Amino acid sequence: MIGHSVRVNRGAVLLVGGILLIAIIYLFTNDNEAHQLYGNLRNGRQINLRKLLIGSIKAAKAGGIEVVTVSRNVEQLNQRSKGKTKEGVDDPLTDADSKSHCIMKSGLRRLFPKVEIISEEDKIHGGCQDTSAYFDLDPTVIHENAVIPDEMYNIEDITVWIDPLDATKEYTEKLYEYVTTMVCVAVNGVPVIGVIHSPFSGKTTWAWVNRAMSEDLLLVKKEENVTNNPTITVSRSHSGDVKEKASKAFGSDSNILIAAGSGYKVLQVVSKNATIYLHTTRIKKWDVCAGNAILSALGGRMSTLENDSIDYSSDLSPVNDKGILATLSHHDYYFNKYTA
Structure with a gap:
């Protein structure tokens, strides 16, 4: 009727507009990635x-x-x-x-x-x-x-x-x-x-x-030079023969920092209280995953004692039975000394 206003639901208009925009992209693009993105968003998979x-x-x-x-x-x-x-x-x-x-x-x-x-x-x-x-x-x-x-x-x-x-x-x-x-x-x-x-x-x-x-x-800066007397942090509860192996690999002048908790030991490496985090026995992936990511972000590395990266996919075993060697700097140098 003349003289009466029509109320428009703004939310509904925006919703319809968004759906139409996605549909246009999906229908008229030949880009396979765009099609995949639309499908993933539609199915709540993103x-x-x-x-x-x-x-x-x-x-x-x-x-x-x-x-x-x-x-x-x-x-x-x-x-x-x-x-x-x-x-x-x-x-x-x-x-x-x-x-x-x-x-x-x-x-x-x-x-x-x-x-x-x-x-x-x-x-x-x-x-x-x-x-x-x-x-x-x-x-x-x-x-x-x-x-x-x-x-x-x-x-x-x-x-x-x-x-x-x-x-x-x-x-x-x-x-x-x-x-x-x-x-x-x-x-x-x-x-x-x-x-x-x-x-x-x-x-x-x-x-x-x-x-x-x-x-x-x-504030963390990587060490420019390797050290001849590194500090190796090892577990107080699961040290195994790690102290003996560390002294043999890195020399009697190396220092052993006995500590607990994988997260704590990674933070010791990050803060440079330790040069190397060494673990020679099996360890669970939830213990080391966060520290692994933090070291990677800083340009450091965590590997197994076979120098492999650890795979944290959900369909694999949660146990890493190949040990740990983690460093902020010069990972290859310390790994080679350990395995020499």
Whole structure:
């Protein structure tokens, strides 16, 4: 009728316009990649890695809160054993492991329901209780100087690895400096995002390879020259014969730094308190994936003792039984000395 206005639903118009635009691109382009992109978006098979980075940082911090909370009451630890390691060392489990696992995996699952997520504690008995204490995507976890792009990847190419409490044995002994919570994102088996959070200091170190990194990593500079008396950090719980092998390979003048937690030992290499992180026995991939990504972002390298890169694809074994050699600089030089 004349004199009456017609109300237009702006949201509906934008939605229809967007669908038409995608359809036009799909119908009239001969670019196979455009067709694939449309198909993936239509089927919900794409994931934004910027958002997954933010979610990973939030997950590591949320897990850290659980770890610290449980530590305040020894009776809450509920310490038990998952069995013995190959070296005969007790492999403990506490309520801190379980609660950190539940909040980290449940939170990431809520935000990214179709992504493959593997956690160290996936086999904990009883599963996770439903909780409302989830975390949301908070971009403020990224420092303001970081310019991070929105990049879309196929979900089937992504594997997220979670270590809800690294160095549990030391945690039960109140050696809290070794304790970390970690998240790693691998694309086609290659670690590209790593987050290592130290809950008792509150420090979070993260990196997205070739994209961005936490402010502490921006200050890291690689060593220009090799050192004749390197410091080798080794595990206090799983050292095996690593100390003897390190002295034989790098000389009696080399220093041995005994520490716990794979995340902690990688941070020692990054901070140059150690030259080499050496591990000669089997190790789980959730222990080393985040550190692997961070070293890669800095131009360093983590390899097996056969000098192979580690594949973090979800369809492979979660165990790396070929050892670890990780360096910030001159990896080939130190690897050749070790294998000489």
